Amino acid sequence: MAGNRKFIVGGNWKMNGNKASINGIIQFLHEGELDPSTEVVVAPPAVYLDYVRSNLDKKIGVAAQNCYKVEKGAFTGDISPAMIKNVECDWVILGHSERRHVFGESDQLIGEKVKHALESGLKVIACVGEKLDEREAGLTEEVVFRQTKAIADNVSDWDKVVIAYEPVWAIGTGKTATPDQAQEVHARLRQWLSENVSPAVASSVRIQYGGSVNAKNCRELAEKEDVDGFLVGGASLKPEFVTIVNARK
Ligand SMILES: O=C(CO)COP(=O)(O)O
Numbered sequence: 001m002a003g004n005r006k007f008i009v010g011g012n013w014k015m016n017g018n019k020a021s022i023n024g025i026i027q028f029l030h031e032g033e034l035d036p037s038t039e040v041v042v043a044p045p046a047v048y049l050d051y052v053r054s055n056l057d058k059k060i061g062v063a064a065q066n067c068y069k070v071e072k073g074a075f076t077g078d079i080s081p082a083m084i085k086n087v088e089c090d091w092v093i094l095g096h097s098e099r100r101h102v103f104g105e106s107d108q109l110i111g112e113k114v115k116h117a118l119e120s121g122l123k124v125i126a127c128v129g130e131k132l133d134e135r136e137a138g139l140t141e142e143v144v145f146r147q148t149k150a151i152a153d154n155v156s157d158w159d160k161v162v163i164a165y166e167p168v169w170a171i172g173t174g175k176t177a178t179p180d181q182a183q184e185v186h187a188r189l190r191q192w193l194s195e196n197v198s199p200a201v202a203s204s205v206r207i208q209y210g211g212s213v214n215a216k217n218c219r220e221l222a223e224k225e226d227v228d229g230f231l232v233g234g235a236s237l238k239p240e241f242v243t244i245v246n247a248r249k
Pocket residue numbers: 012096166170171172173174210211212213231232233234235
């Protein structure tokens with residue numbers, strides 16, 4: 001099943017970097033031998049999108065880390081898919097756990113954002129994932145399916161969507177999900193998609209794992225049948241990101 005899905009590794013820089021450090025990242029991305037069979041996307045802070053897109057090899061995609069649900073207007077501090085497209089970036093990350101839990105974004109808002117981003121021609125990395133207390137209470141599937149439904153209800157073209165499963169307890173904690181834990185949720189998510197969207201979408205949509213992925217643990221995770229790539233935070237700022245991109249090489 002995994003055979004037809006192109007491996008995709010994203011680097012979510014979060015609120016990190018400046019022009020000097022970004023030049024360093026661009027340099028290791030250009031010098032590193034990136035596996036051509038892996039799709040690579042980096043997500044700089046919004047203020048650097050134009051700079052990164054202008055200076056980075058076009059074979060690497062550039063994503064915004066968030067956007068709003070309409071094209072323009074009185075929404076101080078936000079950016080729109082039209083603006084992201086205008087600086088020639090093709091992707092946006094939506095529903096990241098930090099947007100959900102630090103900034104209080106709801107399933108409904110994330111769904112509306114997914115809808116508008118896709119209608120605007122962007123590709124979307126849509127994130128889902130349970131918190132530690134939810135996992136410990138046995139609610140992982142309930143939470144992940146609820147979040148996925150809010151996204152799925154708003155998807156017009158599944159070819160433009162990647163799902164990122166990022167358990168909140170594994171993000172920035174150094175506590176990676178084991179390959180079996182990741183595989184278990186990915187497989188259940190695919191089953192949910194098969195039953196609630198279609199078997200074709202379930203077998204073609206790519207599901208990334210995110211949460212403390214690094215050069216040491218990426219290979220074992222990448223071996224799992226339903227792990228189609230990674231969404232990497234901290235390690236995407238460092239040269240080891242190249243090793244993660246090449247996890248299947
Ligand atoms: O949130 C993440 C990627 O979006 C994961 O972050 P870390 O890789 O730093 O745990």
